[in-house]
Amino acid sequence: MILGKVKGTIVSTEKNIDIDGARFLLVDKCNSKGxxxxxxxVALDLVGAGNDELVMISQSTSARETPITKNKPIDAVIVGIIDLIDEYDEVVYRK
Amino acid sequence: MILGKVKGTIVSTEKNIDIDGARFLLVDKCNSKGxxxxxxxVALDLVGAGNDELVMISQSTSARETPITKNKPIDAVIVGIIDLIDEYDEVVYRK
Amino acid sequence: MILGKVKGTIVSTEKNIDIDGARFLLVDKCNSKGxxxxxxxVALDLVGAGNDELVMISQSTSARETPITKNKPIDAVIVGIIDLIDEYDEVVYRK
Amino acid sequence: MILGKVKGTIVSTEKNIDIDGARFLLVDKCNSKGxxxxxxxVALDLVGAGNDELVMISQSTSARETPITKNKPIDAVIVGIIDLIDEYDEVVYRK
Amino acid sequence: MILGKVKGTIVSTEKNIDIDGARFLLVDKCNSKGxxxxxxxVALDLVGAGNDELVMISQSTSARETPITKNKPIDAVIVGIIDLIDEYDEVVYRK
Structure with missing residues (x-):
């Protein structure tokens, strides 16, 4: 999975993805310090992530291994909100 | 999904993809401001996107999770035309 | 799909891919002007592309969605020879 | 597979991956000298890797070809701890 | 497929891949001149490649389309040793 920081939302009305209440977030890739x-x-949000939160994004076919994204043309989903990252036992990011 | 801006069209007569009316667009990757x-x-257009519009592109196997692209050697499809992008609740792109 | 220009051919005798008459081309990625x-x-040629021609390459699993590449360890195939590319209704490449 | 060095751990409580005892490690990609x-x-650890160890990471769908990750939205797993790397028969890394 | 040059070998004892006699090679990506x-x-060797040889590597799911790698968490295999590369009908690499 890659690390990213949520920056905002994407609104798309003409689209080919029919997922009720699908919420597409704009995520900027980041390092371990955020x-x-x-x-x-652009990732589908499955966990209720908000602006400025660090998240884990699963990509490609792995993004479809959830009940919501199964058989949908989705290649990036937010699978977790990150609470804490430590590097060499030192906390470098805390939510 | 990635963000891209539609720049033009691709014409290919000798090809190994038999999709009636397939329309391949030239898309340039872009940031959240376009x-x-x-x-x-080169992405297959499923939503009727036009020049200068920002679009979401789904790649790899996810690109085949539509009735049109199923079992076709297509690895990039335009799955949505973007109407609006906001960053930290400020609109940074509007169609 | 990505854009590429055919530059030459690859000869490999000790290989683990048994496709009769498989022709592997050396393709250099390019922009819309070539x-x-x-x-x-290195892409398997399915359309009879020649040196200096611009082609569309389909990658990853999508590369196996053809009768010839099905169940083969092939991750890149040339799926079309490009005749023309236009950007904003102006021709930027013509075969 | 890619080479990486384990740098730390990721804690995520709100997540969409239900793997008992899943341990997500922060891995920094590296060259053959570490x-x-x-x-x-962010990779799921399947082998008990620790900080500063070099590991092999398998990505994308291949990451799901284990009993633990099957049908989970996981796109990166640590599949091996590296003991030794040699380049031209000279040891360039030893655990 | 990508082009790479074999540089050495990887030894890993604690690993989650049970392929008898699996031989993991360290491969450095290269251009058409090597x-x-x-x-x-890190690629699984299926063809008996040696140091300094140029090889074709198949990645991602395509890497599992062989009897040996089927259902294994392998995302890169050496599928061919390259004998010769020509660019515009001139030999730029010969084994």
């Missing part, structure tokens, strides 16, 4: 890279992914 | 990267993808 | 990036892919 | 790239992956 | 990029992949 520093972003201006490298954006 | 600024392009000169990093091009 | 300018190459020195970023090479 | 020099890191500040390019992080 | 010039390497210091961008390493």
């Amino acid at each position: 520093e972003t890279k201006s490298d954006f992914v | 600024e392009t990267k000169s990093d091009f993808v | 300018e190459t990036k020195s970023d090479f892919v | 020099e890191t790239k500040s390019d992080f992956v | 010039e390497t990029k210091s961008d390493f992949v």
